[in-house]
Amino acid sequence: MRTRQFAERAALSAALSLSLLGLGTTTAAADTSTSLPISSYRDMAVDAAHQQVFLSDPFGDSVLVTDYTGQVVKQIGGEAGAWGVALSSDSRTLYVALRDAGAIAAIDTATLQETARYDTGTGAGAYAGPTSLALAGGKIWFGYSTDTWHGALGSLDLSGPQPVVTRDQGLDTFRGAPHLAATPQDPDTLVAAESDGNAASLAVYDVSTGRADAQARRVDPGPDGCASLQDLALTPDAARVVVACASPYYHQAFRTADLSDDGRYTTSHYPNSVAVAPDGTIAAGINGASSPDVYLFPQGDSTAFHTWDFPASSPYTTNTLQSGGLAWAPDGSRIFAVTEDSGSSSLSLQVLNHPQVDTTVTVRAPASSPRNQDLTLNGKLVAPVGFGTGSTVDIWRLDDPLAGEGTMIGSATVAADGTFSYTDRPRAKGAVQYTVQYYGDARHAYAYGSVTVDITSD
Known part of the structure; x- marks a missing residue:
């Protein structure tokens, strides 16, 4: 006593x-939801230096900028087919894959103005232009389609007096434009996964030499395969990659050393998003109407310690997470999630504060x-x-x-x-x-x- x-x-x-x-x-801050003035979404980057969130709007040809509460700061127009985004290590520049312009744009995160545009030489459009970006090996890597049935990797090197683009890497691996993932703690590792096709292809590259040197490849990975890959993310040490495939109905992890199976995270129907915090905490999202939408897992633990279920605008509608719709604030304090209401087809930004x-x-x-x-x-x-x-x-x-x-x-x-x-x-x-x-x-x-x-x- x-x-x-x-x-x-x-x-x-x-x-x-x-x-x-x-x-x-210490008390937990309330989660918020803010309607967005865009009708399409593909990728997101979080800028801690200016406390801004960048969301690509491919069919509106823009990049939307909000603050950490979801309030709109600016909508940057003229970004044709804005698809994948990647933030420079110093948070000064946002790079945007412009699929419909066959280029990569550079946007100053302080002025929110485009400062440069680099032609990728891939051509433009749905089966040509760049769609995914990652910073690795001192370069900007991009995934793109070479035609309706093949994809490849390219890189943009800005370290010299003139930009240098290298294309046609990983030609024998992908049947569509691949998703890319990298992490600052292991900058020479690049992971790519096919986004099209029924059975996904997954590959790990060493990019320290300036080329994509394949270290491991696997088709239809996992004990139950991987159909319609939606998203992937690396752990901070780049030792594991976590993927979200529409099927099977759980998120799965693989060792990047050889792409061997390394466990699963129990979620539910139609996994479509994954994001890993700097401390290794995993946010896993699904596109399911009757289950929690987002799950939080400690790294290596298959049991979630917290979940969120997004409320719908009415009993007759659903509010579902968008593919690739999760991103952490770099300090791990909150998660940003993009959702769509089935009744109005309107998009919202959910700000989910990390639970105590x-x-x-x-x-x-x-x-x-x-x-x-x-x-x-x-x-x-x-x-x-x-x-x-x-x-x-x-x-x-x-x-x-x-x-x-x-x-x-x-x-x-x-x-x-x-x-x-x-x-x-x-x-x-x-x-x-x-x-x-x-x-x-x-x-x-x-x-x-x-x-x-x-x-x-x-």
Whole structure:
């Protein structure tokens, strides 16, 4: 009972301290939904530097820009067949695949003006122009169709005095323009997957030499195949690729080293979207009317820890996620989702704030320790999602558990895997209780853990 009372007082004290500092207690922000002035959608990029979201509007020949709440900032016109988008590593430039212009446009993210346009030499239109973009190996890679039955990879190199386009790579792999995926942590790995055809083709390339050197290929991957591939995303370390295929009715993962099966994420009918946060949390979406629309998974865990179901405008309509319609904010604080209402065919941007997840604290220490000697506490925070840089825990010491009051003696930094340690030098003999408090953040709930050590004579 004393321990419980101490923890309750400590939690109240922490909340009061945060309020006095003007920080307030951590509460989850409400999700929002905003109607969009576009009637088509293909791809999305999130700009953390300016807190903007870019959405391609291929049949409206535009790129729509919103803020983090979904409010429209600008609609950039004149972008013929705006399809895939990719943001530069410094967030200064948005690159847009213009399928119907056979080109790649560069848009300044500060001025929201097109600053350059590069001809890909592919021709333009549905079975020619570029449709997907990824930044890897110091180049801009694009997927395109060579005709109605074949696809290929190309690259745009802007590092020299003149832009250099290289085409016709991966010619023996794809039956349509491939989707592309890359990650900044492993910039020399490029993954491509066919977007057309009944059975998808998946390939991994090393692009460090400037060419797409195939490392692994697989047709119709997975134990149940992969029909009508809709989306793919790499884990931050590029060790795994997660794909969304209309069938089977789950999201599946593959090792990029050899494209061998590496588990599944249990979702439901018609998977169509996937996005991976910087900490590895996986958002998996489906185009199903009767199931949750978006699922959140810890990396490597097949059980979702949170779901969203988008409400429809009426009992007779549905509000469904668009193919490739998920993107994370780079800090992992929220997910952006593009949905369509079946009654009006209107598109909306859903802003889904990351839920606060349950967190536990374990603390370990020797059963006994001499007084006036170093005593090290080791512990770990455990939650479905990782802990960001700068997370800390506070350590309280209660020299007499019956007294019911304790003293905060210090803080410890939490590592990315949730571990922490703290060394104390207790002076009082007898049972000493240590309580570790974690005050939580936007993604983690408050938690505490305690351990008691018998402090003996010197």
